[in-house]
Amino acid sequence: MLELVGEDIILCREEYAVNSIMIVEDDETLREEVSVLLKKTGYLVKKVEDFSNVYEQMIMGDVDLILLDITLPGESGQILLQKFRKKSDIPVIVLTSRTEDVDELVSMSYGADDFITKPYNPAILLLRISAVLKRSASASQSQNYRGIIVSSIKGSLLKEDKEQVLTKNEMLIFQHLLDHQGEIVSREDLMTVLWDNDEYVNDNALSVNISRLRNKLSDFGLENAIETRKKQGYVLR
Incomplete structure (x- = not known):
């Protein structure tokens, strides 16, 4: 006070x-x-x-x-x-x-x-x-994922002088995968995470966001960071 x-x-x-x-x-x-x-x-x-x-x-x-x-x-x-x-x-x-x-x-x-x-x-x-x-x-200021600084505050990935800015949905998806790294995260779980977002997210939009997130991780040399498990979901390696 x-x-x-x-x-x-x-x-x-x-x-x-x-x-x-x-x-x-x-x-x-x-x-x-x-x-x-x-x-x-x-x-x-x-x-x-x-x-x-x-x-x-x-x-x-x-x-x-x-x-x-x-x-x-x-x-x-x-x-x-x-x-x-x-x-x-x-x-x-x-x-x-x-x-x-x-x-x-x-x-x-x-x-x-x-x-x-x-x-x-x-x-x-x-x-x-x-x-x-x-x-x-x-808010967790930053986490480290395989040498990349993950900033939930800025919504970005940073390694040395290279930065990738994530959209709100990409950040929500990646943060959830990071919180459950090594575990299978179902598409239903990710849809639930995105449910309260301002933008409507359907199943196809989720796939698009996953694809974009993969591309941004690939820019840091992590081409296979997000693994697809058929009929199960995704695993962040």
Whole structure:
């Protein structure tokens, strides 16, 4: 729960206890203000203060969330975000003074989990951070399948610098097969998984989705990853 008492913000520490957050902000005053706010709330904080190797610090940061400014010395926050998303699914909230719609659109298309403009309301910032962390915790950020990073958040398969984006149905099918890897999964089971989707899926559409998923796995050199068992279903090997 959140209460505002004068300038202080008091939150239940049990809810936010051990999450760590990296602040990538070149404005020292603002960086310190955000750092104090997060520490008072119970977060662990890492601050980027050397902007000659920001990307490396983001990759090696070992944090649960990153607050990323767009306007930085050297590479812009958006370019850093684009590069970072090729390697990591750690949530990123863009925190910037830019207010143009295009900045938000570009940031979200590059993989930002939220976009907050300055000046910000501290309470709103904390609530948005909490929401992103909860979404991240509720969904498995990534799994490893034969050297491929499977991101349910992004709906993609990633290996080194190569990425395959899956449709919603392809992701649902693959996730179910992955959850039951080595087991026979019937077509009926997969149809049930897809039942609540917005798009109507018939038996033929399921076959099309399986075929497309096979092709995308083949692009990673896994030509026979999904095996058909006649009159039984499919097995993810």
